[in-house]
Amino acid sequence: MKKDLISNDIQLDSSGKLIHLLGLKGLSKNHLTHILDVADSLIDNQGNLKKSKALDDMSVANLFFEPSTRTRNTFEIAAMRSSANVINVDLANSALKKNEDLLDTMRTLQAMQIDMFVIRHKQSALPHYVAENIDNVSILNAGDGINAHPTQALLDMLTIRQHKKSFENLSVAIVGDIVHSRVAHSNIQALKTLGTTDVRLVAPAGLQYNDDSCSLRRVDDIEMGIKNCDVVIALRLQKERMLEADIPNEQEYFDNYGLTPERLALAKPDAIVMHPGPINRGVEIDSSVADSNQSAILQQVTNGIAVRMAIMEILAGKS
Numbered sequence: 001m002k003k004d005l006i007s008n009d010i011q012l013d014s015s016g017k018l019i020h021l022l023g024l025k026g027l028s029k030n031h032l033t034h035i036l037d038v039a040d041s042l043i044d045n046q047g048n049l050k051k052s053k054a055l056d057d058m059s060v061a062n063l064f065f066e067p068s069t070r071t072r073n074t075f076e077i078a079a080m081r082s083s084a085n086v087i088n089v090d091l092a093n094s095a096l097k098k099n100e101d102l103l104d105t106m107r108t109l110q111a112m113q114i115d116m117f118v119i120r121h122k123q124s125a126l127p128h129y130v131a132e133n134i135d136n137v138s139i140l141n142a143g144d145g146i147n148a149h150p151t152q153a154l155l156d157m158l159t160i161r162q163h164k165k166s167f168e169n170l171s172v173a174i175v176g177d178i179v180h181s182r183v184a185h186s187n188i189q190a191l192k193t194l195g196t197t198d199v200r201l202v203a204p205a206g207l208q209y210n211d212d213s214c215s216l217r218r219v220d221d222i223e224m225g226i227k228n229c230d231v232v233i234a235l236r237l238q239k240e241r242m243l244e245a246d247i248p249n250e251q252e253y254f255d256n257y258g259l260t261p262e263r264l265a266l267a268k269p270d271a272i273v274m275h276p277g278p279i280n281r282g283v284e285i286d287s288s289v290a291d292s293n294q295s296a297i298l299q300q301v302t303n304g305i306a307v308r309m310a311i312m313e314i315l316a317g318k319s
Ligand code: NCD
Pocket: 070, 071, 143, 149, 152, 182, 183, 235, 236, 238, 276, 277, 278
């Protein structure tokens, strides 16, 4: 599949200013670096998150049509730490259940003077559709189908930047269910924009990245893929996006692709392990790796707040 079919053009105004965050494709290195710098400025020297008044006249609505723990709650905390009003729309009990059209629901919320909509949906490009049809609001993509998860990739880049000197000389292995992972797709884009050329995509054939225009190294051998790398990003088997018959046997998958201490030992000694969560212990990652001092998994969660504050403040024209 060609990811290029979904364009993010409408996320920039004619002067190149960000007005929505739909995906990372189309954003420059300067855009990404600016977002990371603003996120950094929201973290103090002790690693604690700061508070800001930047959004004190604004309202943010979270619309999560798919399950979420990290993304939804960190968006909520981020909005509150930036002094916005925030609502989590109760979609299960909303008028959508009475067959209200999604755009009518959005227009109704807009009439309540909501300024930003954070949307997660199983359908790729749904946030783009809303952005095209509703004026005077900012749309933030919190994960659309298998397409993109831009704030996750940004928080992943912030985490890498906190551990490694530059993106240019890094070797990054992305391991697991790449084909169904919007996180992997956005991370591939972010690393490319930031100048990382050694990105290895490690997956069995059925879960490998299938964008023909991408020239990154595809490897089906995890030992070979991880060797000497600086960053290992493990991914969950996203069974909800697979046909029953294609779901791998978990034990077999762990035997062939699980991130174990022995396999991690093949990476550089100071390699970090990342995972967007939720982790499935004993499936894609061994417990001892997830809990080791090489794991940055919980640091990623905290960074999610700083990155989401940063992006909302930038969209509001406050940073
Ligand atoms: C990911 C997602 O929803 O795409 N999770 C997240 O946002 N942290 C990855 C996953 O569900 O496996």
